[in-house]
Amino acid sequence: MGKKRLTMRRKESIYGYIFVLPWIIGFLAFTAGPLVFSFAASFTNYNITSQMDFVGGDNYQGLFTEDSLFWTSLWNTLYFVAFSVPLTTIGAIFLSALLNQDIPGIRFFRTLYYLPAVLSGVGVYMLWMQLLDPGTGMVNLVLSWFGIDGPNWLFDPDWTKPSLIFMKLWSVGGSMLLYLASMQGVSKNLYEAAEIDGANTWRKFFHITIPMITPVIFFDVVTSLIGGFQIFQEAYVMSNNGEGGPANSLLFYNLYMWKQAFTNFNMGYAMAMSWILFVIVFFLTVINLKLAPRWVHYEGEEK
Template structure:
């Protein structure tokens, strides 16, 4: 046995495992324990300091049957994800397509559009709160110049979520970079061949660029979907008092969960919430992975 040589395939898979080792080690050392603990805790009335009694599925039952705020928060989150993911994806593709042109000063434009992605966190939220100020903010001022009477943005429950989506659109620079890199990698010969065949720029874009960047689109959709469900800070900061107002329109799932855990010390309940969210995101990601082969094109893939 000792002298038996490894096949290339085996060797490759072992190297693969070595490469993902840091994650596996980190996962088992730091994440797996808390994960299982929160699963167990979700069946208790755990309050962090003094109480942890088994209550069966009571937490889940209350959440699904009785808790109006749970439904509100889930609805708010789904609304946000349903609009922000497609819009930011389209926005990023659109901008990177523009920035993929050969015009003078393109580097300056690329830098400008990427800049918002460099800024992050609370500073940006405060900045946007000023921009979206109904009476004095820049956004409504600009809209006023073209004769539009701007909405009340963060003060009107119908406009709060669109406000956040607008803010997200402004910072698509991060994913734009991925698209741009992948567009630059598309072989010039494909375009040349298409041009000889008389394909218009638009058809080239639809039939060459888009298919060639589908792996990046797929990656972007999956990660921003997961990220979208985790929205928290924006609501915590931008709803003024951190309660998700006005009229609960910014009460996102994680904000409500945080309130239950750290304001009301109902940690068991919050853990149950986190598992429901986990299941939702997990199922959506599985669907994504299942659908992927139908539209994602990998170059050099073995069919």
């Protein structure tokens, strides 16, 4: 029997699999096992060393009905995500629109605004703790020049989460770069045609630029939504003893999960928490994907 020549399509899909093979191997070898294990162990009282007895849905039930800190941490995280995701997205689009001009010295400004994205981690948090210091920090000093009596930022439970969101806005440079790249890819013909039709700058921005960059907006919203739910370091570093800030206002979901796992050694309980978070994020991402065709515009898409 002669071997049948592979069709172009099949060939392509084989190449595709080869390209994703490293990820699949990594997933099967390192991620899949722990994933399955954590799901199974979330129905036990696993504490890493001495016990692992099946307790049914007790962990889940306890979280929903008896644990007030669970709800606090979920609320804190939702609050953070609800504000930080739209604000950083709008901020990044706004900034990249400004930096997408053809004026002398623009490269300097692009570098300047991108710089915070290069810095990362604990160093930045330390810096912001000093900047946001109510008595001696730069932020309140600048506010005082305008006659504003600045808030107590990280010491006032009403201001701790806004402080972090504020800090996040400072480092939108990373996603700004994506928007900038995609804005530069927008064909000049479209703008020229619009100009002939008499469109002003705003109309061009809202009717050409924004629709053309929707794939990047979509990508940014999905990834920053997922990243937002995973906020941990900021609260761990920027609150006293990593406890979650004044009046638990920075007790984010992952911080509470970490405390359950590694200071109380309730590993099974923490695993149940991680699965609840997984379901929430999964659900939101599915909604995102379902809504995407309504507003995301892919060029060259087959209709």
